[in-house]
Amino acid sequence: MASSLCGILTPRSVAVIGASQAPGKVGATVLDNLVKCRFAGPIYPVSLHCNSVQGLKAYRSVADLPGPVDLAIVCTPAGTVPGLVRQCGEAGASGMIILAAGFREIGQHGRDLEDSIRSEAGKFKSLRIVGPNCLGVIVPGSRLNASFASTFPPPGRVAFISQSGALCTAVLDWASERALGFSHFVSVGNSLDVGMADLLDYLADDPATDAVILYIESIETARPFMSAAKACARRKPIIAYKAGRFAESAHAAASHTGAMAGVDSVYEAVFERAGIVRVFGVGDLFECAQLLAKGPTLQGERLAVLTNAGGPGVMACDALLERRGTLAHLSESSVQQLDQFLPPSWPRENPVDVLGDATPERFTRALQIVGEDSQVDAILAILTPQMMTDPTGTAHGLVGVARHCRKPILASWMGGPMVREGIEILNNAGVPTAATPNEAVSAFMNLVRYAHNMKLLYETPREVPMALETDRHRLREQLGQLFETDRDVLNEIEAKAFLKAYGIPVAEVREGHTADEVARLARST
Numbered sequence: 073m074a075s076s077l078c079g080i081l082t083p084r085s086v087a088v089i090g091a092s093q094a095p096g097k098v099g100a101t102v103l104d105n106l107v108k109c110r111f112a113g114p115i116y117p118v119s120l121h122c123n124s125v126q127g128l129k130a131y132r133s134v135a136d137l138p139g140p141v142d143l144a145i146v147c148t149p150a151g152t153v154p155g156l157v158r159q160c161g162e163a164g165a166s167g168m169i170i171l172a173a174g175f176r177e178i179g180q181h182g183r184d185l186e187d188s189i190r191s192e193a194g195k196f197k198s199l200r201i202v203g204p205n206c207l208g209v210i211v212p213g214s215r216l217n218a219s220f221a222s223t224f225p226p227p228g229r230v231a232f233i234s235q236s237g238a239l240c241t242a243v244l245d246w247a248s249e250r251a252l253g254f255s256h257f258v259s260v261g262n263s264l265d266v267g268m269a270d271l272l273d274y275l276a277d278d279p280a281t282d283a284v285i286l287y288i289e290s291i292e293t294a295r296p297f298m299s300a301a302k303a304c305a306r307r308k309p310i311i312a313y314k315a316g317r318f319a320e321s322a323h324a325a326a327s328h329t330g331a332m333a334g335v336d337s338v339y340e341a342v343f344e345r346a347g348i349v350r351v352f353g354v355g356d357l358f359e360c361a362q363l364l365a366k367g368p369t370l371q372g373e374r375l376a377v378l379t380n381a382g383g384p385g386v387m388a389c390d391a392l393l394e395r396r397g398t399l400a401h402l403s404e405s406s407v408q409q410l411d412q413f414l415p416p417s418w419p420r421e422n423p424v425d426v427l428g429d430a431t432p433e434r435f436t437r438a439l440q441i442v443g444e445d446s447q448v449d450a451i452l453a454i455l456t457p458q459m460m461t462d463p464t465g466t467a468h469g470l471v472g473v474a475r476h477c478r479k480p481i482l483a484s485w486m487g488g489p490m491v492r493e494g495i496e497i498l499n500n501a502g503v504p505t506a507a508t509p510n511e512a513v514s515a516f517m518n519l520v521r522y523a524h525n526m527k528l529l530y531e532t533p534r535e536v537p538m539a540l541e542t543d544r545h546r547l548r549e550q551l552g553q554l555f556e557t558d559r560d561v562l563n564e565i566e567a568k569a570f571l572k573a574y575g576i577p578v579a580e581v582r583e584g585h586t587a588d589e590v591a592r593l594a595r596s597t
Contacts, residue, residue: 076200077266077274079166081211081256083142084113086218087134087165089156090147091117091125098171098220099147100126102208105217109224112215116141134163143167145208145218150174153204154188161196169218170203175262177205186264193265200270206261207237212254213280219259228253230361231275233268234287235260236315243354252358255281269296276304282365285357286312291342298346305347305529309364309522312348313357314339347529349522359511360518363504368478370523372449374400375516376442377423377509379454380430380461384486385423388452388509395517406445410438429460436469443477450480450519452512457490467494471501480504480519484512547573 086106092099099119103126106115116137117125124130131137134144134156144160146153150172160168170189175182186204193199202209208219212227223244230252234240237259244257255278258271268286275281284304291297304310314336343350351360375392377399379385392399400422402410407420413434415427426438435455442451453470457463463485474481483498484506485491498505506512551573562570568578584590 076198077167077270079142079198080169080200080202080209080266081274082214083167083216083218085116085139085141085143086111086113086216087116087118087137087141087144088147089118089134089144091119091122091130092147093122093125097147101220101222102145102147102171102218103128105219105221105224109215109217111217113142114139134159134165137163141165143169143218146170146172146203147220148172150182150185150204154185154192157189157192157199157201158195161193161199166198166200168199168201168203169206169208170201170261170264171206171208171220172203173205175204175264177262186262189264201265202258203261204264205237207234207240207259209259210254210257212257219257223248225257226251226253227280228255229280229282229365230254230285230358231256231258231271231278231281231283232285232287233258233260233271235263235268235289236287237261239287239354246354247358250358252362263292267293267297269293269300272297272300272304272310276300276307281308283308283361284310285361286310286348287357288312288314288339289316291339294342298342301346301348302529305526309361310346310348311357311360311364311518312343312350313352313354314343314350344525345528347522347525349518349525351518356514356518359504359506359515363480363482363515363519364522368480370450370480370519373398373520373523374447374449375452375513376400376402376445376448376450377452377454378426378435378439378442379423379456380426380428380435380458381454381456382419382423382425384454384456384484384509385425388454388484388513389423391510391513392516395513397513397517397520400445400448402442403445403447406441406447409441413437428456428458430466431460432462432465432469435466436473439470439473439481440477443473443479443481448479450482450516451477452482452484452509452516454484454486454509454512455491455494457487463487463491463494464497467497471497471503474501474503480516482506482512482516484509 088103090099091103094100103117117128117130119125119130122130144165146156153170175186193201207221210217210219212225217224221241221244225244225247232254240259275284301310349360351357377385377388389399402422419425424438424442426435439453442448455463455466482504485495495505506515551570565581565583568581571578582593584593
């Protein structure tokens with residue numbers, strides 16, 4: 073249940089087990105983060121060696137704490153964790169974050185440790201655990217930095233959940249440069265207990281979250297994940313980056329978290345059916361999340377391009393068609409209206425080139441007409457800073473149109489210092505921006521895929537008969553020999569024989585062992 077995560081995501085008190093004074097120690101960094109970020113509730117350092125840590129009274133064990141604790145952050149080595157889980161459960165803690173590595177990702181000894189933790193945690197029904205092998209949890213709106221990250225982001229409307237702690241630190245640094253904020257920032261690590269499904273259930277009802285970003289290496293509990301993702305995606309967009317797309321990178325992901333990465337095409341199908349938008353770059357994660365969380369929902373796939381420079385307009389069209397997007401055809405009514413004030417040399421088609429001497433008024437009026445065209449579903453507005461161009465004034469005009477337009481408008485103000493103020497105006501008004509037409513088109517195609525996935529999400533799957541009329545005894549006799557070998561994989565002929573026995577149509581296969589035999593079989597078909 074989502075409410076069971078409150079001890080982790082909205083704790084009233086926090087204990088740091090393994091709190092330290094030594095610079096560079098995880099226990100020192102975590103405690104320092106909680107204090108510096110001004111967490112509002114009591115902070116209890118737990119240390120076997122100190123009476124006080126960083127100016128706070130320290131306690132020898134969780135049992136010695138003066139009051140109840142919601143969240144315990146474990147900063148001690150892996151071998152100590154099972155006993156600490158028992159202590160925290162007995163003290164009534166409802167949440168734990170285990171930061172240490174050295175669990176299933178290192179082999180059998182680590183798996184045994186995880187089993188011990190599960191055994192201890194199972195004795196306390198209200199205790200939930202994030203980790204192990206994770207960076208921690210950050211909730212900027214609550215001033216909670218229960219992690220050893222060096223960066224504390226501002227509050228925002230996007231939640232980030234990652235199976236990689238190291239990636240989290242890079243993303244925090246990347247987002248800091250761009251002043252991007254988060255509602256929640258969670259590193260789940262090995263997901264011994266709390267996984268992505270639990271967090272999606274929580275975030276679906278969270279009023280502070282407009283969109284969710286996932287960094288996925290593997291999904292081990294497919295059914296809960298699908299159920300949670302579908303429920304969440306109906307209410308707010310989910311954007312995912314799936315690592316381990318290829319055999320070599322999948323092996324690297326497995327060695328990192330101890331979880332095997334599945335076939336990429338399976339994940340592609342899962343994401344599509346669950347309503348998740350998949351992207352292939354870290355930057356795309358945030359651009360897509362902000363785009364989907366802002367503005368009107370896309371109702372179709374037809375994109376109109378409006379520009380004050382022909383070249384970038386053509387670039388946008390090339391990028392769109394290369395991605396198999398749909399270029400809108402302007403209605404005759406729109407062309408006639410544009411004819412009344414655009415210079416005679418405008419091309420009278422999409423892309424709409426308002427020419428290099430366009431004033432903010434000309435640009436804005438053309439944008440408004442295109443936005444009202446019933447044959448247009450979204451608009452990409454491109455501006456280059458030419459001699460007569462007013463990037464700032466045109467940005468103000470675009471914002472005015474966007475406020476009343478029921479279709480998504482994306483903007484690409486191309487350039488550097490001359491367009492910087494205009495970009496800032498657009499961003500502050502919630503208009504999605506991109507540095508280049510290509511990036512803008514990529515963002516638009518994410519919108520298209522999201523709209524497509526949402527349609528699939530609401531489709532009723534075709535009925536499949538649950539009762540299969542099969543003679544199981546006969547099938548065992550017929551197929552038993554297939555399973556009497558030491559091989560893990562069936563060859564093509566064996567696999568098709570298996571499927572055919574269960575009534576699944578397959579292409580007919582005939583086996584030949586010599587060239588003459590193959591030729592004879594070929595002639596007989």
